[in-house]
Amino acid sequence: MSSRDDAAHLVEEGKPLDDQRAFRRALGQFATGVAIVTASAGDQLAGVTANSFTSVSLDPPLVLWSLETKAQSLPVFREASHFAVNVLSADQVALSTRFARSSLDKFHGVGWRRGESGAPLIEDVAAHFECRREAEYEGGDHVILIGRVDRFARFDREVLVFAHGRYGLSVDHPAIDVARRTLVETGDPHPLDDFLLPLMFRAYEQLSGAFERHREAEGLTINQSRILACLAAHPGSSIETLSRLSYVGQATAEDAVAALLSNGLAAMRPPGVIDITAEGRARLHGIVTRARAFEAKKLAGIPKADVEALRRALAALGRASRE
Ligand SMILES: Cc1cc2nc3c(=O)[nH]c(=O)nc-3n(C[C@H](O)[C@H](O)[C@H](O)COP(=O)(O)O)c2cc1C
Incomplete structure:
Protein backbone atom coordinates (compact mmCIF):
# COMPACT_ATOMS: atom_id res chain seq x y z
CA MET A 1 0.00 0.00 0.00
CA SER A 2 1.36 3.43 -0.90
CA SER A 3 1.70 6.15 1.71
CA ARG A 4 -1.08 8.03 -0.13
CA ASP A 5 -3.39 5.08 0.60
CA ASP A 6 -2.32 5.23 4.23
CA ALA A 7 -3.16 8.94 4.39
CA ALA A 8 -6.61 8.29 2.91
CA HIS A 9 -7.29 5.54 5.45
CA LEU A 10 -5.86 7.34 8.49
CA VAL A 11 -8.53 7.77 11.17
CA GLU A 12 -6.46 9.15 14.03
CA GLU A 13 -2.86 9.31 15.23
CA GLY A 14 -0.88 10.89 18.00
CA LYS A 15 0.89 10.27 21.27
CA PRO A 16 -0.65 7.82 23.76
CA LEU A 17 -0.67 10.21 26.70
CA ASP A 18 -2.31 13.02 24.70
CA ASP A 19 -5.43 10.96 23.97
CA GLN A 20 -5.73 7.71 25.88
CA ARG A 21 -9.06 6.73 24.32
CA ALA A 22 -7.63 7.07 20.81
CA PHE A 23 -4.59 5.05 21.91
CA ARG A 24 -6.91 2.33 23.21
CA ARG A 25 -8.86 2.34 19.92
CA ALA A 26 -5.61 1.83 18.01
CA LEU A 27 -4.71 -1.08 20.33
CA GLY A 28 -8.17 -2.47 19.59
CA GLN A 29 -7.07 -3.05 15.95
CA PHE A 30 -5.23 -6.09 17.32
CA ALA A 31 -7.89 -8.81 17.48
CA THR A 32 -7.82 -11.14 20.47
CA GLY A 33 -9.97 -13.75 22.13
CA VAL A 34 -11.65 -13.13 25.49
CA ALA A 35 -10.92 -15.03 28.69
CA ILE A 36 -12.06 -14.96 32.28
CA VAL A 37 -9.06 -15.54 34.51
CA THR A 38 -9.98 -16.97 37.90
CA ALA A 39 -8.26 -17.79 41.19
CA SER A 40 -9.16 -18.68 44.74
CA ALA A 41 -7.39 -17.84 47.98
CA GLY A 42 -8.83 -18.78 51.36
CA ASP A 43 -12.58 -18.40 51.01
CA GLN A 44 -12.29 -15.71 48.34
CA LEU A 45 -12.88 -16.17 44.63
CA ALA A 46 -11.65 -13.84 41.91
CA GLY A 47 -12.54 -13.66 38.24
CA VAL A 48 -11.61 -10.99 35.70
CA THR A 49 -12.43 -10.62 32.01
CA ALA A 50 -9.12 -10.29 30.17
CA ASN A 51 -8.02 -10.07 26.58
CA SER A 52 -4.34 -9.62 27.46
CA PHE A 53 -3.94 -13.41 27.66
CA THR A 54 -1.33 -14.84 25.33
CA SER A 55 0.89 -17.87 24.97
CA VAL A 56 4.58 -17.45 25.77
CA SER A 57 6.34 -20.78 25.47
CA LEU A 58 5.50 -24.38 24.57
CA ASP A 59 8.32 -26.03 26.53
CA PRO A 60 8.19 -25.08 29.31
CA PRO A 61 4.44 -24.43 28.80
CA LEU A 62 4.04 -20.78 29.79
CA VAL A 63 1.25 -18.25 29.29
CA LEU A 64 0.81 -14.67 30.47
CA TRP A 65 -1.85 -12.07 31.05
CA SER A 66 -1.82 -8.66 32.68
CA LEU A 67 -4.03 -7.28 35.42
CA GLU A 68 -4.65 -3.63 36.26
CA THR A 69 -3.02 -2.65 39.54
CA LYS A 70 -6.30 -1.01 40.62
CA ALA A 71 -8.35 -4.20 40.05
CA GLN A 72 -10.16 -5.23 43.22
CA SER A 73 -9.20 -8.85 42.67
CA LEU A 74 -5.44 -8.22 42.54
CA PRO A 75 -4.87 -9.29 46.20
CA VAL A 76 -6.54 -12.67 45.52
CA PHE A 77 -4.41 -13.26 42.39
CA ARG A 78 -1.30 -12.30 44.39
CA GLU A 79 -2.14 -14.65 47.25
CA ALA A 80 -3.25 -17.60 45.10
CA SER A 81 -0.57 -20.06 44.00
CA HIS A 82 -2.59 -20.90 40.86
CA PHE A 83 -4.93 -19.30 38.34
CA ALA A 84 -7.16 -20.68 35.61
CA VAL A 85 -7.72 -19.16 32.19
CA ASN A 86 -11.24 -19.78 30.86
CA VAL A 87 -11.30 -19.01 27.13
CA LEU A 88 -14.84 -17.84 26.35
CA SER A 89 -17.00 -19.35 23.66
CA ALA A 90 -19.03 -17.31 21.15
CA ASP A 91 -22.23 -17.23 23.23
CA GLN A 92 -20.62 -16.06 26.49
CA VAL A 93 -20.73 -12.29 25.94
CA ALA A 94 -22.98 -11.76 28.97
CA LEU A 95 -20.43 -13.60 31.11
CA SER A 96 -17.67 -11.41 29.71
CA THR A 97 -19.51 -8.19 30.63
CA ARG A 98 -20.35 -9.59 34.05
CA PHE A 99 -16.70 -10.30 34.92
CA ALA A 100 -15.57 -6.97 33.45
CA ARG A 101 -17.24 -5.10 36.32
CA SER A 102 -15.93 -4.93 39.87
CA SER A 103 -18.44 -6.68 42.11
CA LEU A 104 -18.49 -9.17 44.94
CA ASP A 105 -21.00 -11.62 43.49
CA LYS A 106 -19.54 -12.22 40.03
CA PHE A 107 -19.87 -16.00 40.41
CA HIS A 108 -23.48 -15.92 41.59
CA GLY A 109 -25.61 -18.01 39.21
CA VAL A 110 -22.60 -18.92 37.03
CA GLY A 111 -21.92 -22.61 36.32
CA TRP A 112 -18.41 -23.50 37.50
CA ARG A 113 -16.43 -26.15 39.40
CA ARG A 114 -13.04 -26.16 41.05
CA GLY A 115 -10.10 -27.37 38.99
CA GLU A 116 -7.30 -29.50 40.47
CA SER A 117 -5.60 -26.41 41.89
CA GLY A 118 -8.85 -24.98 43.29
CA ALA A 119 -9.18 -22.17 40.73
CA PRO A 120 -12.71 -21.94 39.27
CA LEU A 121 -13.27 -23.59 35.88
CA ILE A 122 -16.26 -22.00 34.15
CA GLU A 123 -18.73 -24.14 32.19
CA ASP A 124 -19.41 -23.98 28.44
CA VAL A 125 -16.10 -22.33 27.56
CA ALA A 126 -13.89 -23.04 24.52
CA ALA A 127 -10.78 -23.97 26.53
CA HIS A 128 -9.38 -24.13 30.07
CA PHE A 129 -5.78 -23.66 31.14
CA GLU A 130 -4.97 -24.49 34.75
CA CYS A 131 -1.77 -22.67 35.68
CA ARG A 132 0.67 -22.41 38.54
CA ARG A 133 1.78 -18.81 39.08
CA GLU A 134 5.39 -18.75 37.93
CA ALA A 135 6.34 -15.07 37.97
CA GLU A 136 4.98 -11.57 38.32
CA TYR A 137 6.42 -8.47 36.68
CA GLU A 138 5.61 -4.80 36.93
CA GLY A 139 4.09 -3.44 33.74
CA GLY A 140 3.21 0.20 34.29
CA ASP A 141 -0.38 0.37 35.52
CA HIS A 142 -0.69 -3.43 35.12
CA VAL A 143 1.06 -6.44 36.63
CA ILE A 144 2.10 -9.16 34.22
CA LEU A 145 1.35 -12.64 35.54
CA ILE A 146 3.13 -15.60 34.03
CA GLY A 147 1.68 -19.06 34.57
CA ARG A 148 3.01 -22.55 33.96
CA VAL A 149 0.22 -24.65 32.46
CA ASP A 150 -0.39 -27.86 34.44
CA ARG A 151 -3.49 -28.97 32.53
CA PHE A 152 -5.52 -27.83 29.57
CA ALA A 153 -8.83 -28.79 27.99
CA ARG A 154 -10.21 -27.80 24.58
CA PHE A 155 -13.91 -28.00 23.74
CA ASP A 156 -15.69 -28.15 20.41
CA ARG A 157 -17.24 -24.65 20.53
CA GLU A 158 -16.99 -21.44 18.51
CA VAL A 159 -14.68 -18.90 20.13
CA LEU A 160 -15.48 -15.33 21.13
CA VAL A 161 -13.36 -12.66 19.44
CA PHE A 162 -12.67 -9.09 20.57
CA ALA A 163 -11.60 -6.58 17.92
CA HIS A 164 -12.22 -2.85 17.31
CA GLY A 165 -13.42 -2.72 20.93
CA ARG A 166 -16.39 -5.02 20.30
CA TYR A 167 -17.29 -8.68 20.37
CA GLY A 168 -17.26 -10.72 17.21
CA LEU A 169 -16.92 -14.19 15.79
CA SER A 170 -14.09 -15.95 14.08
CA VAL A 171 -14.98 -16.73 10.46
CA ASP A 172 -12.92 -18.14 7.65
CA HIS A 173 -11.18 -15.55 5.54
CA PRO A 174 -13.06 -14.90 2.28
CA ALA A 175 -9.77 -15.55 0.44
CA ILE A 176 -10.74 -19.19 0.94
CA ASP A 177 -12.55 -18.43 -2.35
CA VAL A 178 -9.23 -18.76 -4.12
CA ALA A 179 -9.02 -22.41 -3.18
CA ARG A 180 -12.65 -22.89 -4.16
CA ARG A 181 -12.18 -21.30 -7.58
CA THR A 182 -9.06 -23.35 -8.21
CA LEU A 183 -11.03 -26.50 -7.59
CA VAL A 184 -13.83 -25.30 -9.85
CA GLU A 185 -11.35 -24.45 -12.61
CA THR A 186 -9.88 -27.94 -12.49
CA GLY A 187 -13.38 -29.18 -13.18
CA ASP A 188 -13.81 -30.87 -9.81
CA PRO A 189 -17.20 -30.20 -8.28
CA HIS A 190 -16.93 -28.42 -4.97
CA PRO A 191 -19.68 -28.58 -2.37
CA LEU A 192 -19.09 -24.98 -1.18
CA ASP A 193 -20.68 -23.80 -4.43
CA ASP A 194 -24.06 -25.12 -3.31
CA PHE A 195 -23.96 -24.12 0.31
CA LEU A 196 -26.05 -21.18 1.41
CA LEU A 197 -23.80 -20.14 4.25
CA PRO A 198 -20.75 -19.04 2.20
CA LEU A 199 -23.06 -17.36 -0.31
CA MET A 200 -24.80 -15.41 2.44
CA PHE A 201 -21.51 -14.61 4.12
CA ARG A 202 -19.94 -13.19 0.95
CA ALA A 203 -23.02 -11.09 0.21
CA TYR A 204 -23.12 -9.84 3.80
CA GLU A 205 -19.41 -8.94 3.84
CA GLN A 206 -19.65 -6.96 0.61
CA LEU A 207 -22.83 -5.13 1.55
CA SER A 208 -21.86 -4.26 5.11
CA GLY A 209 -18.43 -3.01 3.94
CA ALA A 210 -20.08 -0.78 1.36
CA PHE A 211 -22.66 0.58 3.85
CA GLU A 212 -19.89 1.60 6.27
CA ARG A 213 -19.25 4.80 4.26
CA HIS A 214 -22.90 5.86 4.59
CA ARG A 215 -22.83 5.42 8.35
CA GLU A 216 -19.63 7.42 8.57
CA ALA A 217 -21.36 10.20 6.62
C1 LIG B 1 -12.96 -7.58 26.55
C2 LIG B 1 -12.33 -7.08 27.82
C3 LIG B 1 -11.00 -7.35 28.07
C4 LIG B 1 -10.38 -6.92 29.25
N1 LIG B 1 -9.08 -7.23 29.46
C5 LIG B 1 -8.48 -6.88 30.62
C6 LIG B 1 -7.14 -7.29 30.89
O1 LIG B 1 -6.50 -7.96 30.10
N2 LIG B 1 -6.61 -6.91 32.08
C7 LIG B 1 -7.30 -6.17 33.01
O2 LIG B 1 -6.77 -5.87 34.06
N3 LIG B 1 -8.59 -5.78 32.77
C8 LIG B 1 -9.19 -6.13 31.61
N4 LIG B 1 -10.50 -5.80 31.38
C9 LIG B 1 -11.22 -5.02 32.41
C10 LIG B 1 -11.54 -5.88 33.62
O3 LIG B 1 -12.31 -7.01 33.26
C11 LIG B 1 -12.29 -5.03 34.65
O4 LIG B 1 -11.49 -3.96 35.04
C12 LIG B 1 -12.74 -5.79 35.89
O5 LIG B 1 -13.73 -5.01 36.48
C13 LIG B 1 -11.74 -6.00 36.94
O6 LIG B 1 -12.45 -6.63 38.00
P1 LIG B 1 -12.08 -6.44 39.54
O7 LIG B 1 -11.97 -4.98 39.82
O8 LIG B 1 -13.22 -7.11 40.25
O9 LIG B 1 -10.79 -7.16 39.76
C14 LIG B 1 -11.13 -6.20 30.20
C15 LIG B 1 -12.49 -5.93 29.96
C16 LIG B 1 -13.08 -6.37 28.78
C17 LIG B 1 -14.54 -6.10 28.53
Missing part, protein backbone atom coordinates in the same frame (compact mmCIF):
# COMPACT_ATOMS: atom_id res chain seq x y z
CA GLU A 218 -23.73 10.57 9.62
CA GLY A 219 -20.65 11.33 11.72
CA LEU A 220 -20.83 8.24 13.94
CA THR A 221 -18.47 5.33 14.42
CA ILE A 222 -19.97 1.86 14.28
CA ASN A 223 -19.62 1.52 18.07
CA GLN A 224 -21.39 4.86 18.64
CA SER A 225 -24.24 4.02 16.28
CA ARG A 226 -24.71 0.64 17.96
CA ILE A 227 -24.89 2.26 21.38
CA LEU A 228 -27.28 4.87 20.02
CA ALA A 229 -29.56 2.15 18.58
CA CYS A 230 -29.54 0.34 21.94
CA LEU A 231 -30.36 3.59 23.72
CA ALA A 232 -33.34 4.14 21.39
CA ALA A 233 -34.69 0.69 22.29
CA HIS A 234 -33.70 0.83 25.98
CA PRO A 235 -33.69 4.45 27.17
CA GLY A 236 -32.46 4.89 30.72
CA SER A 237 -29.78 2.18 30.47
CA SER A 238 -26.51 2.00 32.36
CA ILE A 239 -23.19 1.72 30.51
CA GLU A 240 -22.96 -1.90 31.58
CA THR A 241 -26.36 -2.72 30.04
CA LEU A 242 -25.44 -0.88 26.85
CA SER A 243 -22.16 -2.80 26.66
CA ARG A 244 -24.00 -6.13 26.99
CA LEU A 245 -26.81 -5.27 24.55
CA SER A 246 -24.58 -3.76 21.87
CA TYR A 247 -21.78 -6.36 22.12
CA VAL A 248 -19.11 -3.73 22.68
CA GLY A 249 -16.59 -3.83 25.53
CA GLN A 250 -17.15 -1.82 28.70
CA ALA A 251 -14.34 0.64 27.94
CA THR A 252 -15.60 1.06 24.36
CA ALA A 253 -19.13 1.68 25.64
CA GLU A 254 -17.79 4.37 28.01
CA ASP A 255 -15.88 5.91 25.13
CA ALA A 256 -18.92 5.87 22.80
CA VAL A 257 -21.26 7.26 25.48
CA ALA A 258 -18.81 10.09 26.23
CA ALA A 259 -18.83 11.02 22.51
CA LEU A 260 -22.66 10.82 22.29
CA LEU A 261 -23.03 12.98 25.42
CA SER A 262 -20.58 15.57 24.14
CA ASN A 263 -22.35 15.98 20.80
CA GLY A 264 -25.82 16.10 22.32
CA LEU A 265 -27.11 12.78 20.96
CA ALA A 266 -27.45 11.33 24.48
CA ALA A 267 -28.01 12.83 27.91
CA MET A 268 -27.19 11.68 31.43
CA ARG A 269 -30.38 11.85 33.55
CA PRO A 270 -29.57 10.82 37.13
CA PRO A 271 -25.87 9.89 37.33
CA GLY A 272 -25.22 6.60 35.51
CA VAL A 273 -28.57 6.59 33.66
CA ILE A 274 -28.29 7.43 29.98
CA ASP A 275 -31.07 8.52 27.63
CA ILE A 276 -31.24 9.27 23.94
CA THR A 277 -32.07 12.88 23.00
CA ALA A 278 -34.41 14.04 20.21
CA GLU A 279 -31.29 14.89 18.22
CA GLY A 280 -29.99 11.35 18.83
CA ARG A 281 -33.25 9.86 17.52
CA ALA A 282 -33.06 12.12 14.46
CA ARG A 283 -29.48 10.97 13.73
CA LEU A 284 -30.52 7.33 14.09
CA HIS A 285 -33.43 7.97 11.76
CA GLY A 286 -30.90 9.42 9.27
CA ILE A 287 -28.91 6.18 9.35
CA VAL A 288 -32.02 4.02 8.92
CA THR A 289 -33.13 6.16 5.96
CA ARG A 290 -29.70 5.78 4.39
CA ALA A 291 -29.81 2.01 4.99
CA ARG A 292 -33.21 1.79 3.23
CA ALA A 293 -31.99 3.78 0.24
CA PHE A 294 -28.76 1.74 0.12
CA GLU A 295 -30.66 -1.54 0.15
CA ALA A 296 -33.08 -0.37 -2.53
CA LYS A 297 -30.16 0.64 -4.77
CA LYS A 298 -28.31 -2.64 -4.30
CA LEU A 299 -31.45 -4.67 -5.01
CA ALA A 300 -32.55 -2.57 -8.00
CA GLY A 301 -31.22 -5.03 -10.61
CA ILE A 302 -32.87 -8.10 -9.05
CA PRO A 303 -36.50 -9.00 -9.91
CA LYS A 304 -38.88 -8.04 -7.09
CA ALA A 305 -40.28 -11.55 -6.79
CA ASP A 306 -36.75 -12.92 -6.24
CA VAL A 307 -36.10 -10.35 -3.51
CA GLU A 308 -39.38 -11.25 -1.77
CA ALA A 309 -38.53 -14.97 -2.02
CA LEU A 310 -35.08 -14.25 -0.56
CA ARG A 311 -36.61 -12.31 2.34
CA ARG A 312 -39.04 -15.17 3.09
CA ALA A 313 -36.30 -17.80 2.85
CA LEU A 314 -33.93 -15.87 5.15
CA ALA A 315 -36.69 -15.19 7.69
CA ALA A 316 -37.62 -18.91 7.68
CA LEU A 317 -33.96 -19.88 8.09
CA GLY A 318 -33.64 -17.47 11.02
CA ARG A 319 -36.68 -19.05 12.68
CA ALA A 320 -35.49 -22.60 11.97
CA SER A 321 -32.06 -21.99 13.52
CA ARG A 322 -33.69 -20.73 16.75
CA GLU A 323 -35.74 -23.93 17.15
